[in-house]
Amino acid sequence: MSDATAPIRFYFDFSSPYGYFAAEVIDTLAGEYGRRVDWCPMLLGAVFKKNGMQPLVDIPMKGDYSRHDMFRSARYLGLPFSGLPTPFPFASVAAARAVYWLKDRDESAARDLAKAIYRASFVDGLDMSQPEGVLDRAADLGLDRDAVAAGIQDQAVKDRLRDGVEEAIAAGAFGSPFFIVDGEPFWGADRLDQLRRWLQTGGF
Amino acid sequence: MSDATAPIRFYFDFSSPYGYFAAEVIDTLAGEYGRRVDWCPMLLGAVFKKNGMQPLVDIPMKGDYSRHDMFRSARYLGLPFSGLPTPFPFASVAAARAVYWLKDRDESAARDLAKAIYRASFVDGLDMSQPEGVLDRAADLGLDRDAVAAGIQDQAVKDRLRDGVEEAIAAGAFGSPFFIVDGEPFWGADRLDQLRRWLQTGGF
Numbered sequence: 001m002s003d004a005t006a007p008i009r010f011y012f013d014f015s016s017p018y019g020y021f022a023a024e025v026i027d028t029l030a031g032e033y034g035r036r037v038d039w040c041p042m043l044l045g046a047v048f049k050k051n052g053m054q055p056l057v058d059i060p061m062k063g064d065y066s067r068h069d070m071f072r073s074a075r076y077l078g079l080p081f082s083g084l085p086t087p088f089p090f091a092s093v094a095a096a097r098a099v100y101w102l103k104d105r106d107e108s109a110a111r112d113l114a115k116a117i118y119r120a121s122f123v124d125g126l127d128m129s130q131p132e133g134v135l136d137r138a139a140d141l142g143l144d145r146d147a148v149a150a151g152i153q154d155q156a157v158k159d160r161l162r163d164g165v166e167e168a169i170a171a172g173a174f175g176s177p178f179f180i181v182d183g184e185p186f187w188g189a190d191r192l193d194q195l196r197r198w199l200q201t202g203g204f
Numbered sequence: 205m206s207d208a209t210a211p212i213r214f215y216f217d218f219s220s221p222y223g224y225f226a227a228e229v230i231d232t233l234a235g236e237y238g239r240r241v242d243w244c245p246m247l248l249g250a251v252f253k254k255n256g257m258q259p260l261v262d263i264p265m266k267g268d269y270s271r272h273d274m275f276r277s278a279r280y281l282g283l284p285f286s287g288l289p290t291p292f293p294f295a296s297v298a299a300a301r302a303v304y305w306l307k308d309r310d311e312s313a314a315r316d317l318a319k320a321i322y323r324a325s326f327v328d329g330l331d332m333s334q335p336e337g338v339l340d341r342a343a344d345l346g347l348d349r350d351a352v353a354a355g356i357q358d359q360a361v362k363d364r365l366r367d368g369v370e371e372a373i374a375a376g377a378f379g380s381p382f383f384i385v386d387g388e389p390f391w392g393a394d395r396l397d398q399l400r401r402w403l404q405t406g407g408f
Contacts, residue, residue, distance in 0.1 A: 073398070
């Protein structure tokens with residue numbers, strides 16, 4: 001049965017252009033059906049390592065196609081996209097920790113920070129692999145830069161992210177974006193249409 | 205520039221449920237924009253071997269998700285789907301050769317045979333890995349069973365399929381379904397929406 005009050009779980013890796021596309025639209029989509037979204041950063045590297053998978057852009061043939069598909073998908077969705085930042089894929093640990101740290105204090109601000117990090121990566125082409133880039137985004141949002149920097153280094157936050165990644169894997173999230181709506185999994189920005197119908201109909 | 209008279213190239217493997225979904229809808233979609241479809245069976249095994257990839261359903265986590273996603277995608281698209289046949293994935297050489305043989309003689313009949321093989325696999329759960337199953341479908345369509353059987357064994361047809369697979373790989377087709385519209389590649393049944401807009405707009 002559909003629990004129309006339960007939030008939509010949104011797993012994403014900051015080093016994921018399709019995760020960025022989803023991040024731009026999921027709150028509005030969910031809101032149309034009275035749902036909130038629980039933003040949960042994860043680390044795809046852990047999933048890939050566990051399953052012997054490699055990053056999309058590094059896969060023969062599929063990698064080249066995906067680099068083209070990203071631009072077309074952005075145009076199709078009407079979203080700004082400048083391409084992949086350098087380095088790519090990048091370590092998104094600092095970004096994920098910052099969002100987890102902030103989520104316990106101000107969930108709305110955590111979501112804004114996540115969106116700002118994504119846009120910095122995929123619209124402005126900035127390097128978000130290091131704490132500096134993440135802290136710049138936090139400062140732009142009026143957050144206390146030193147407090148966020150300390151949060152990224154906090155052992156409790158490190159543990160929180162590690163647990164979050166394990167939870168994501170246990171929930172079946174092997175890619176980004178990955179959504180869970182009332183127990184139903186949806187992988188990919190190209191499953192947002194099915195996710196929408198799921199919300200409309202309560203399952204189909 | 206868009207050449208509105210050029211056929212849409214449709215690469216597919218018979219051992220692909222998403223290829224089946226696409227096969228059910230692509231002719232109608234293309235027809236809405238005055239296009240024909242060039243049905244080109246291929247063998248994903250050759251691509252996987254070349255690139256060190258493995259079949260979708262065998263990939264950890266993603267395999268389990270895909271088995272669920274196939275059923276939901278079928279419901280979303282309003283298509284009959286009974287699940288994966290046994291064995292799966294299956295060798296689709298006989299099916300592909302039969303379609304190539306027939307394509308040179310009666311392209312419309314070749315398309316009908318391709319659809320019948322797909323439905324036998326994914327609606328009726330029949331084994332299409334051996335010539336017998338393929339010949340049964342051909343006979344159902346009123347084709348000469350012995351002639352099709354001989355066609356499957358014809359060296360020229362074997363060569364034609366081998367060349368077709370090489371051509372597909374050279375064109376970048378690493379999965380099924382894979383479409384090329386005026387040089388633009390689209391991979392997956394979930395890119396049919398983008399393909400439609402491409403036809404509508406002449407590229408976006």
